[in-house]
Amino acid sequence: MSGPVSTVDAPVTRADTGHPEAPCVEISDSREATVGTTRVRRALPRRGRRTVGAWCFADHMGPADVTENSGLDIGPHPHIGLQTVTWVTDGQVLHRDSLGSEQVIKPGQLNLMTAGGGVSHAEEATGHYRGTLEGIQLWVALPEATRHGPAAFEHHDRLPRADLDGGAGAATVLIGDFGGAVSPARRDTPLVGVDLDLRASATVPLRTGFEYALVVLEGTVAVHGKALHPGRLGYLGEGRDELRLEVREPARAMLLGGTPFEEPILMWWNFVGRTRAEIDAAHASWQRQDDRFGRVASALPRIPVAAPHWQRAGGER
Template sequence: MSGPVGTVDAPASRADTGHPTAPCVEVSDSREARVGRIRVRRALPRRGRRTVGAWCFADHMGPADVTEDSGLDIGPHPHIGLQTLTWVTDGQVLHRDSLGSEQVIRPGRLNLMTAGSGVSHAEEATGHYRGTLEGIQLWIAMPEATRHGPAAFEHHADLPRTDLDGGAGAATVLVGDFTGTTGPARHDTPLVGVDLDLRASATVPLRPDFEHAVVVLKGAVAVHGKPLPPGRLGYLGQGRGELRLEVREPTRALLLGGEPFPEPILMWWNFVGRTRAEIDAAHAAWTAQDDRFGRVRSSLPRIPVGPPHWQRAEGER
């Protein structure tokens, strides 16, 4: 479910970052795409809303039917300048990367891969699971202080859960701190990511210095009277101390938040950088199959890509 990101999702200019706003309810449609064999709904990035905190990408995949030998089927591909956070709500996915990691992701377990200056990975059928596959992959933009560092991988089989007030549901903390419960995953900027399993309307505490958004995976919920169906991003702005979620039926949603990301980013394909020169260098390294992105032990074909659109535009002059 990794990328790719094009100009339809994120414009070529770094200026359109989607600056944080005062508290609001800004509902935007996702864009439907196909990643590998699976239909995805891309809620982030969108034109005018590049980031929410350091969160810069959200692909809700499925639900889709998969077999033991055919699932996502996304061959080896590279990343720079980001972390991929994979959260499966139904089914199983096999992750392999150039660090030698080989990990089946199951519901309730979290994969976090840190790209730093370069990593590659593949997302595959498990060889044993047949059934429904659904989940979300999120990207986290890395700050200047760490984005040139080494790649890393972590898998968390046990994540902390906390009950919401009034028996409205439960929250699983993926990243950061939520009501005093802290998730185990690495994060390089102040950040929060929470899976909300809601059975009834709930008031969720928020950090006023964070900007926040909600992505609904299934169910029916409204924010201040505005419906937020699956397939849309509800951007909430900055400055809220709490959020009232009006639940019309059992709902599964992700709460994402963080300090507004201070650095303009440039996104193209599977890369998050700052300049076109950085992206050009990463593309050249992948095309040349040099050692920057290592090798992934996968039977799937390596994914090629043509040059960035600005190179093509320059060549047409």
């Protein structure tokens, strides 16, 4: 369910990543798209809101019906400069990558792939699971210190959980720390990602130096009287030390936060870079099928892509 990003999602520019705001509730609609064969709601990036902390991409996938041999069906494709964070809430997905990883991911488990200077992967049917598939894939922009480093993959079959006050539900910590629970997953910048299983209204702890956003996966969650339901991103700004979430029936939401990402980024297709020249070089490597992105042991066809529009238009790099 990874990518691609288009200019509809965010202009191809290094400017305007979306400046952090004081505490607020800024609601924007997701864009519906099809990735592989599956419908997604793309909450990030949006025009004017490129990042939340280092989080730069959020696709809520499904629910979709899949079979043993037909699922996401996303063939081998490349990444640079980011991490993919895959979280399945229902069903199963098979991940394969150019590092040789072959990993089925199930609900409650986390796949984290670090692209560094280049990696490729595919997301496939498992060969044994039939039923409903739903989840979210997130991207994290890597900082200058690690974005040219080696690719890596990690799978965590158990993640820490924290109970919400008053028996209001539970929080599963994908990345970072929350409520005294600390995820074992790698993070390259101060960052947090939490799956909130809400059974009643709750007040959740925040860090004043983080900016936050909420992506609702199931049900409706209200913040300061503003309702968020699947298909919307609620940007919450920075400066809060807690947040009151109002629910009338069970709901599920992803809380994303981090220190504002000050490095200007350029996003095109499945790449997160800094300059057009970097994107051009990555595109050329994928077209040449050189060693930069390796090979994925997948029966699915490799995904091609046309040159960036600035090349076709003869624009400056």
